[in-house]
Amino acid sequence: MLLQGLLFVARRVLGLVVTVAVASIAIFAVLAIAPGDPAAALAGGSVPNPATLAAIREQFRLDEPIVVRYLGWLGDVLTGDFGRSFVYRADVADLIAPRIGTTLLLVAYSAAIILIVGIGSGVLAALGGRIADRAVTAVASVAMGAPTFVVAIFLIALFAVTLDWFPVFGSGVGFWDSVHHLTLPAVAMSFAYLAFVSRLTRSAVRTELYSEHVDTARSRGIRPRHYLMSDVLRNATPQVLAVSGITIASLFAATAVAEQAFGVNGIGSLMVEAAARQDLPVVQLLSLFMVVAFVVINTLVDIANALIDPRTVAKGSNA
Amino acid sequence: MKTRPALTGSAAIVAIAAIALAGCSPSSDGSTVELFDPADLVLATDPGSNPVDKVTWGLFTEPDTIDPVRAGNDPAYITIGNMCDTLLRVQPDFSIEPGLATSAEWVDELTFVIELRDDVEFWDGVPLTSADVAYSMRRQADPESQSVNTSAYESVESITATGDHEVTVAFVTPDSQFRNSLAGPAGYVFQQAFTETVGEEAIGTASGGIMCTGPFELEAWTPGDSITMVANDAYWDGAPLVKELELSIITSDSTITSALLAGDLDGAFDVPSASADNFLASDVGTLFVGPSTASMSFGPTTAEGPAADPRVREALDLVIDKEAFVKAVLNGYGAPQRTFTPPFAWEGLEASAIYGAAYEELPDNTNADLERAQQMIEEADLDDTELVLAIVAGEEQSLQSATIIQAAAAQLGLTIEISQLPGPEFGELFYIDEAREGIDFVATTGYLDTPGVLLYASYFAQTDGLFNWSEYDNSEADALLAQARTETDPTKSAEYFTQSQALFAPDRLQVSLASQYTRVFLNDELTGVTTSFAYIASPWALHLGAK
Numbered sequence A: 001m002l003l004q005g006l007l008f009v010a011r012r013v014l015g016l017v018v019t020v021a022v023a024s025i026a027i028f029a030v031l032a033i034a035p036g037d038p039a040a041a042l043a044g045g046s047v048p049n050p051a052t053l054a055a056i057r058e059q060f061r062l063d064e065p066i067v068v069r070y071l072g073w074l075g076d077v078l079t080g081d082f083g084r085s086f087v088y089r090a091d092v093a094d095l096i097a098p099r100i101g102t103t104l105l106l107v108a109y110s111a112a113i114i115l116i117v118g119i120g121s122g123v124l125a126a127l128g129g130r131i132a133d134r135a136v137t138a139v140a141s142v143a144m145g146a147p148t149f150v151v152a153i154f155l156i157a158l159f160a161v162t163l164d165w166f167p168v169f170g171s172g173v174g175f176w177d178s179v180h181h182l183t184l185p186a187v188a189m190s191f192a193y194l195a196f197v198s199r200l201t202r203s204a205v206r207t208e209l210y211s212e213h214v215d216t217a218r219s220r221g222i223r224p225r226h227y228l229m230s231d232v233l234r235n236a237t238p239q240v241l242a243v244s245g246i247t248i249a250s251l252f253a254a255t256a257v258a259e260q261a262f263g264v265n266g267i268g269s270l271m272v273e274a275a276a277r278q279d280l281p282v283v284q285l286l287s288l289f290m291v292v293a294f295v296v297i298n299t300l301v302d303i304a305n306a307l308i309d310p311r312t313v314a315k316g317s318n319a
Numbered sequence B: 001m002k003t004r005p006a007l008t009g010s011a012a013i014v015a016i017a018a019i020a021l022a023g024c025s026p027s028s029d030g031s032t033v034e035l036f037d038p039a040d041l042v043l044a045t046d047p048g049s050n051p052v053d054k055v056t057w058g059l060f061t062e063p064d065t066i067d068p069v070r071a072g073n074d075p076a077y078i079t080i081g082n083m084c085d086t087l088l089r090v091q092p093d094f095s096i097e098p099g100l101a102t103s104a105e106w107v108d109e110l111t112f113v114i115e116l117r118d119d120v121e122f123w124d125g126v127p128l129t130s131a132d133v134a135y136s137m138r139r140q141a142d143p144e145s146q147s148v149n150t151s152a153y154e155s156v157e158s159i160t161a162t163g164d165h166e167v168t169v170a171f172v173t174p175d176s177q178f179r180n181s182l183a184g185p186a187g188y189v190f191q192q193a194f195t196e197t198v199g200e201e202a203i204g205t206a207s208g209g210i211m212c213t214g215p216f217e218l219e220a221w222t223p224g225d226s227i228t229m230v231a232n233d234a235y236w237d238g239a240p241l242v243k244e245l246e247l248s249i250i251t252s253d254s255t256i257t258s259a260l261l262a263g264d265l266d267g268a269f270d271v272p273s274a275s276a277d278n279f280l281a282s283d284v285g286t287l288f289v290g291p292s293t294a295s296m297s298f299g300p301t302t303a304e305g306p307a308a309d310p311r312v313r314e315a316l317d318l319v320i321d322k323e324a325f326v327k328a329v330l331n332g333y334g335a336p337q338r339t340f341t342p343p344f345a346w347e348g349l350e351a352s353a354i355y356g357a358a359y360e361e362l363p364d365n366t367n368a369d370l371e372r373a374q375q376m377i378e379e380a381d382l383d384d385t386e387l388v389l390a391i392v393a394g395e396e397q398s399l400q401s402a403t404i405i406q407a408a409a410a411q412l413g414l415t416i417e418i419s420q421l422p423g424p425e426f427g428e429l430f431y432i433d434e435a436r437e438g439i440d441f442v443a444t445t446g447y448l449d450t451p452g453v454l455l456y457a458s459y460f461a462q463t464d465g466l467f468n469w470s471e472y473d474n475s476e477a478d479a480l481l482a483q484a485r486t487e488t489d490p491t492k493s494a495e496y497f498t499q500s501q502a503l504f505a506p507d508r509l510q511v512s513l514a515s516q517y518t519r520v521f522l523n524d525e526l527t528g529v530t531t532s533f534a535y536i537a538s539p540w541a542l543h544l545g546a547k
Helices: A002-033 A038-042 A050-059 A066-078 A092-127 A129-145 A148-162 A175-209 A212-219 A224-261 A267-276 A280-308 A311-315 B011-020 B074-080 B130-141 B192-198 B253-261 B273-281 B310-319 B322-330 B352-361 B370-380 B396-411 B423-428 B454-460 B475-486 B490-507 B533-537
Strands: B052-059 B088-090 B096-098 B101-108 B111-116 B156-163 B166-171 B216-222 B226-231 B242-249 B285-290 B295-300 B386-392 B415-421 B441-446 B511-516 B518-523
Touching (some): A002 A280, A092 A224, A224 A267, B216 B242, B310 B511, B322 B396, B352 B490, B454 B490
Parallel strands (some): B386 B415
Antiparallel strands (some): B088 B096, B111 B166, B216 B226, B295 B441, B295 B511
16 A cells, blocks of 8 residues: 555656656747747847847857757756846846745735635535525626736725725735735635635535435435535545645746736746746746646645545546 | 837726727717827926935836946836936936036047046945046947947047046047937946946846946845835935935836825836826826927838838828827827927927927928828829738737727728737847838837937938838938038037938838827925936936925
């Protein structure tokens, strides 16, 4: 059993490495063949002098073949040198380091809201009777359809400008100030995902609620509180966990819109700025970072599911 | 040509509504957009009289560098202007006064002498020397340093420190624009020792910083978040009233608007004109509108087909109602413009009367004249009536302009396809010949950061001009432009220029759509900020303070 478990983990980790490796090639190639000359971005908004452009190309090795550039980049990344930003002429690591904490806190905050409110409301809708179900479904439908930037404008207008409970922009200094600053962005980001997780939890719990063994329990007159926890919720957990994992993993990408809208200085807004200005080293590294975050979180979810329900190890989950 | 950063966010929604209404101009709430009255333009608000601990100012984009030599966009200029001094200083009315230099004059045809103040220190207390100035100018002139200001030094042969407080510039040919350039980004001065110690790689970055003599000293640049500066109490032109100036980077239009209206930000330049009604209604601050060199135009990118035919360009100019354009695209915050050189570029110059009189002589392109336009198209007898207009993607003002141009062209039987190119690809149009293949026109918003009239003319009208893609060839205009360049007497130079302009302007090497005004929002507790476009290369917060 232990050996089987270790093999399972090893397989998942290998899959992770292969996925990231393939993704790194794809990211590098797609960005390298994208139209537009990055040297132009470096020359500022003004008329580039050919000699200035040549100096920039040389400094950033833009004239070398793509394979050489990829291998050079990969070697550098693996040895901890993340390259230099075309636009800011600073080390990419120096650009990411001060922002990563903010983004991680924002994602964690948002994930907490999604999990607590999403799963809670989903369970409530499944078990709380008709009115609760209808109410949760209606709110979730609206939330699911609301784009983050629209929610952002609404939240700022109401809670920052009119009520003045939260700041309009910024990332905050220190933990509690950051939490204060990140509340509106986290709520805005959670909206659509929260509705999704809620709907999914509801149907997962419902499915279990009407499954054969629960039917049997119910028909035997066993009271709900005896089988709810042990059977219904436990059996619904892997499905909910898998979906939550994907949701949280994709939150990293969602930070792009939310951070931009709330003037939060994080990875997401850096990604948007870098992409708009064709700052390849930054876009490449952040794309890779997002792939890694996505794959790692999904792998962790698989392993967690395996711990909850060892049968998935034998089946070889593909979540 | 410098292009503006893209506007994003909620303004886009407003803009889409405006496009549909181009031509007439009621705004979405049914009220009518009015043209802003030029009599209400403000150059600068009254100087502050009381100290302020901290001012937080909004920046729409993060500067990519604050190295005065490499900086090439608005946010960088807005940042550097308060930290570094130029040799001459542009005033709010775009006139030129002494700066670090007490005088900067031609002493003979090929020699220009700069006399420096003797009481200037860098932030670190080290006195400014003529060696620093010569070093700064040489670095500005050197493409190896990745300078964006090399063109200002094109005719320069050598730069020498000829005394403790004197620098002499020798020229290959005289250049009448050179003195003006010293009041722009090409005239920024920085410390030699600091620049060399930090090195070319790191100078002007968030970690490397800069060392200048300006009224505010760089305190910290937190990437993505803010740039903070503190008052330089030993400043030679008087210590600023603001103790700490924080430039906050906020890339969303709607967020910066909300932050200004909520009082979280004290002010910002270039606020979205689409939100003007909100700013005007605010009881937190005031919207100031100032004159600018920013202008919108489109011009030919090919020497073949209808775009290269001056009659077609004139017809397009005649068919677009410029007042309707200003109302629809700029929400009224601008004015029609008769030629590509915007009046504010020369209004502060010594010879402004000559430029002004000549400008008034140019054909008035404000109102549409469909009949004459159709006549011109008939005369042109075109084989091809399908044209491609390139704009930068993601900038709704450009898209609106293009849509208006498209609708106007349709009235003349011309079909215009709009090609939206991402920023870097759009940038390539300007210096890679192949990138312009299949494109007939390009529409841009540009601005001049330095007083003077020669730049656009040398790009568009000169036979060997950098952007003369239609291969316009007018030897008489060329000769006069060359004389305007080499004649260092301002009056004579203005006469040559205006004679040349009278020849090339009717050929619409750019179809000028509008001059744009600056829009500056300032909290009502503060005053003393530059509100004209002079903020782009001058210490705009030097006199900022509490009322």
